Amino acid sequence: MSVVPKDLLSKEFLSQFKTESDVSSFLKELHTQVLEQMLEGELDSHLGYDKHEPSGNNSGNSRNGSYKKKIQTEHGESIITVPRDRIGEFEPIIVPKYQSRGLSIEKLVISLYAKGMSVSDIEAEMREIYDISLSSSSISIITNKVNQAAIEWQNRPLDSQYLIVWMDGIVFKVRDNGRVVNKTVYLCIGLNKLGYKEVLGMWVGASESSSFWMSVLTDLQARGVEDILITCTDNLNGFTDTIRSVFPNSTTQICVVHQIRNSNRYVVCKDRKEFATDMKNIYNAVNKDMAALELDKFADKWGSKYSYAIRSWRNNWEDLTSYFEFPLEIRKIIYTTNVIENMNGKIRKYTKNKLSFPNDDAVKKTVYLALMEIQKKWNNPINNWGIVVNQFLCIFDGRLKL
Numbered sequence: 001m002s003v004v005p006k007d008l009l010s011k012e013f014l015s016q017f018k019t020e021s022d023v024s025s026f027l028k029e030l031h032t033q034v035l036e037q038m039l040e041g042e043l044d045s046h047l048g049y050d051k052h053e054p055s056g057n058n059s060g061n062s063r064n065g066s067y068k069k070k071i072q073t074e075h076g077e078s079i080i081t082v083p084r085d086r087i088g089e090f091e092p093i094i095v096p097k098y099q100s101r102g103l104s105i106e107k108l109v110i111s112l113y114a115k116g117m118s119v120s121d122i123e124a125e126m127r128e129i130y131d132i133s134l135s136s137s138s139i140s141i142i143t144n145k146v147n148q149a150a151i152e153w154q155n156r157p158l159d160s161q162y163l164i165v166w167m168d169g170i171v172f173k174v175r176d177n178g179r180v181v182n183k184t185v186y187l188c189i190g191l192n193k194l195g196y197k198e199v200l201g202m203w204v205g206a207s208e209s210s211s212f213w214m215s216v217l218t219d220l221q222a223r224g225v226e227d228i229l230i231t232c233t234d235n236l237n238g239f240t241d242t243i244r245s246v247f248p249n250s251t252t253q254i255c256v257v258h259q260i261r262n263s264n265r266y267v268v269c270k271d272r273k274e275f276a277t278d279m280k281n282i283y284n285a286v287n288k289d290m291a292a293l294e295l296d297k298f299a300d301k302w303g304s305k306y307s308y309a310i311r312s313w314r315n316n317w318e319d320l321t322s323y324f325e326f327p328l329e330i331r332k333i334i335y336t337t338n339v340i341e342n343m344n345g346k347i348r349k350y351t352k353n354k355l356s357f358p359n360d361d362a363v364k365k366t367v368y369l370a371l372m373e374i375q376k377k378w379n380n381p382i383n384n385w386g387i388v389v390n391q392f393l394c395i396f397d398g399r400l401k402l
Helices: 020-047 103-114 119-130 136-154 210-222 239-246 256-264 269-283 288-302 307-315 328-334 338-351 360-375 385-395
Strands: 063-073 076-085 161-176 179-191 197-205 227-233 251-254
Touching: 020 063, 020 076, 103 119, 103 136, 103 360, 119 136, 136 360, 161 210, 161 338, 161 360, 179 210, 179 338, 179 360, 197 210, 197 360, 210 239, 227 239, 239 251, 251 256, 256 269, 256 307, 269 288, 288 307, 328 385, 338 360
Parallel strands: 161 227, 227 251
Antiparallel strands: 063 076, 161 179, 179 197
8 A cells, every 4th residue: 555645644735624525525636636647657658658758759659639538436426537549549447448437336336236225226325325426327337237247157157067956946026017926036056076065057937846947957957067966955846856857867855844844834833842843753863764664653643633744755755865875964964955045045135125126137136146245255165075075975986076
């Protein structure tokens, strides 16, 4: 960081400032002059000679006056003088062509948008808090850049193999043909071969269905995914069959927590505690055989009263109990979809100010920005990665290629 010259801190110099506004005005003017001097220096470097130097005569290019440009900075709106060359090859770096505001302003706008603020809210915030006048159209131009970034991210190539992929959807209210309807953002988190989590993509569709998940899975395949060792999903009807049709060698695990919630849904209050305790013996069993015995006991006790719960456990038994095939360290991370549900909870925090979105693009922009913020904290491999990866190597010997 540059040291402020002592002359600027002298009593004589500082005596001219009577209010905070005086200081702000001075800093704004100083910022403008510094930018203009930097632009002159950039042009000197581009031309290869300083202003008014004889060596510039007949050099093939020369200065060609200047033009005024309105810019937005952290000090507010300023008008700067930008020099230009005769050939028109000069491309300023400090204040790029076709940009009227600094990167810091763009980051601020995008940050506010990521927190769920509307364009009109951002416009008011910039004016009232930061004393920066930005029109709605200017803010839209900035936030629309997010769309392009989201498209590029959504279509990036993926690894050929993931150890685990968690899948779930999160519902938002979106305007569609004059009506507010529910739309699902489909999300996938992959555990890669280095032990890190990464969001593989997001897809917006109607209410969650196995048919839409088919399009999600084929998109993953088209972007390079050839094999998923284990998938973790909710118990949406037909979901596991859909996964097997695209990735036939994948072990499918239905989230046990989803199963517990569904089983408890219609249990009367006086039975809930006892019902939940008995059901716990099923999924906390030491192995699959013991779990089956506990399910039989559970059915004998509650089957006549809550037959739908027993039927649900039996119909989904193989996919509910896949985790018993694995050591404890792997069981802990696959028997629920907590990994992705935790992420969904954080997305909700970013979007809590949005009662509804004007269109699908607005949902995508907001969720994309939330995902980028969330992933910044995914800096380390999952817990016990050293143990987990060695267990995977033993279980999937010959198939897992690190």
